[in-house]
Amino acid sequence: MNADKNVERNIQDHDVEDERFHLRLKGLIKDESMRSFGRRVGISDTTIRKYLSGETEPTLSRLVSLAENCDVNLEWLATGKEAKQTSVQGMLQKDAPCDCSSIEIEEFNQSFILIPSYQVSVSTGYGALNDDEPAKRQLAFPNEWLRRRNLTACDLAVVFAIGESMEPTINNGNTVLVDLSDTKLKDSSIYVLRFGENLFAKRLQQRFDGSVCLKSDNKEYDDQIVKPDELEQLAIIGKVVWIGKDLY
Numbered sequence: 001m002n003a004d005k006n007v008e009r010n011i012q013d014h015d016v017e018d019e020r021f022h023l024r025l026k027g028l029i030k031d032e033s034m035r036s037f038g039r040r041v042g043i044s045d046t047t048i049r050k051y052l053s054g055e056t057e058p059t060l061s062r063l064v065s066l067a068e069n070c071d072v073n074l075e076w077l078a079t080g081k082e083a084k085q086t087s088v089q090g091m092l093q094k095d096a097p098c099d100c101s102s103i104e105i106e107e108f109n110q111s112f113i114l115i116p117s118y119q120v121s122v123s124t125g126y127g128a129l130n131d132d133e134p135a136k137r138q139l140a141f142p143n144e145w146l147r148r149r150n151l152t153a154c155d156l157a158v159v160f161a162i163g164e165s166m167e168p169t170i171n172n173g174n175t176v177l178v179d180l181s182d183t184k185l186k187d188s189s190i191y192v193l194r195f196g197e198n199l200f201a202k203r204l205q206q207r208f209d210g211s212v213c214l215k216s217d218n219k220e221y222d223d224q225i226v227k228p229d230e231l232e233q234l235a236i237i238g239k240v241v242w243i244g245k246d247l248y
Contacts, residue, residue, distance in 0.1 A: 071153035114138035117158035155181035175244035182239035
């Protein structure tokens, strides 16, 4: 019996509480269309529907494709069981052996999730976060850190900031982690947004007259007002949830 069939049989042999692959898959899809999700993970929307209905179970190759494209742990996706976590604090202790070669790939996959990084600049650059923009690299974030902040890996993207309008909060060249699922305007939060063809990282503030104020942390920059009749040109891409800075 080949490896794919073994995985199918193993999934079926799990306890009832673990036989809920379709629910885990549904959680990964969220509000995304079947066609869009299928295209992203390399599986036809017809097959995705069969998985959701419980008509069929995924093969090993399909599980791997889903896990990699949704940035989730393969063991969790296949069985519903949480993978054993490695203590990052223990790895950073002064007396801990500094031998990176001893960390297995499986151990890394259990402790970290890779978030796609796009060569898109925000503040004064052009571009858009969409399906046509390929990820150039990936950055690793701890699973536990994401869970504590209720962040879902497949909703996250990394972009880069240019310009000085958000200093000292965001400096030129900083790495910015964006939650693409959080697009509801909350006053004073920082968002990556598109206005026309320009991408910005700004604090947003809803005004009484229906307009939206784009505020810069750098007081040398004036606020920008998007009038009610211009709101169709404004699109919130996602909320900034983490900023990576160079110390020098």
